[in-house]
Amino acid sequence: MSLYQTQKLLYLLNKDVQLQQSFLADHESVLADYKLTEEEHAALAKQDIGLLYILGVNGQILMHFAAMCGLAWPEYIQAMRDALVIHGNVRTGLYVTTDGKGAV
């Protein structure tokens, strides 16, 4: 259920400029509204794109949060590849990697 909560927050952040500003100014006040595990909470607070990917966040949601956090496309892809080395494969969901190598 808490992956749902993580994705829900990211889904809303992607759509809502005001929420983005609140999150960037004081992420704890935004995170308090969501039932998250400690790991999810920390990943969101630290804007740890790689760990959010490993936790199972859908890439179509995560890529916009990555852009919001200032990651250029190659940096976003690299953050996920680095996280695979650190944490192992994605824990749940459709976005489990096949080989993590891609072409770009």
Add this chain to the structure above:
Amino acid sequence: MSLVFAGVCSHAPGITGRAHLADPDDKATLYSAFDDMRQALEDSKPDALIVIAAEHFANFFMNNMPAYCIGASDEYEGPIEDPQWLGIERRLIPGNPELSKRIIQSVLQDVDVAYAEEWKFDHGISVPLHFLTPKYDLDIIPVNINCQGPPLSPLHRAWAFGEALRKACDEAPERIAIVATGGISHWPATPDSGKINEAWDKAFLQRWCAGDKAAMLSYTDEEIWRDAGQGGFEIRAFIAISGATVGYTPRVHYYRPIPIFAVGCTTGWVDL
């Protein structure tokens, strides 16, 4: 009147957002293919354009996810993505709620489609419109098939949805065009981004060109995920076009795997 144009094209955000990173020939040939498709669409003199896209959490989330949804607003805003990231300016796009509601009412005879009077376009619609209706002067009716958040609608229902859309178009006096957008094989927004299963794409497109219903509906979602990636679920959009154009000849006008765009870039339309 009836359906005057039916086509398919890619909608990957990299096509506009990462165009500066692409090989010049890849970019030039794809953009030229989009120009040809725009010309064919314009030649059909449509009064409205239905865009069937697999959207990506711009409007719908797993709290209330429709398998199929049709927009019914007088205007839409898009793209929802950062305009600089996508390379497309945010703007208002005209809709036609009265025509939308007639189409929805007709489709409901066969498919329990949801409707939405609010809808923001993401790259799934904004990228195709950037090329196909660059003046944004054509009424757009957005359609979503959930290809992102499983459980997903079975492929045979995507076919039935296309058939229902065709019936709805046949009942309308307007000249209606449909464009379905999506990828074939791709692993978008993952560490595998840029991987493209060209052989799988070509086999699928062969089935699409042949209008081979049994072959197109024979894939399981497990097979699609394994061989064509998370983005492969979007073949539902292509299948809906097949359902809408039974008896006519579809042709692929452009196909080229372009890794920086993260998909085998495709345009095609049906000889109506």
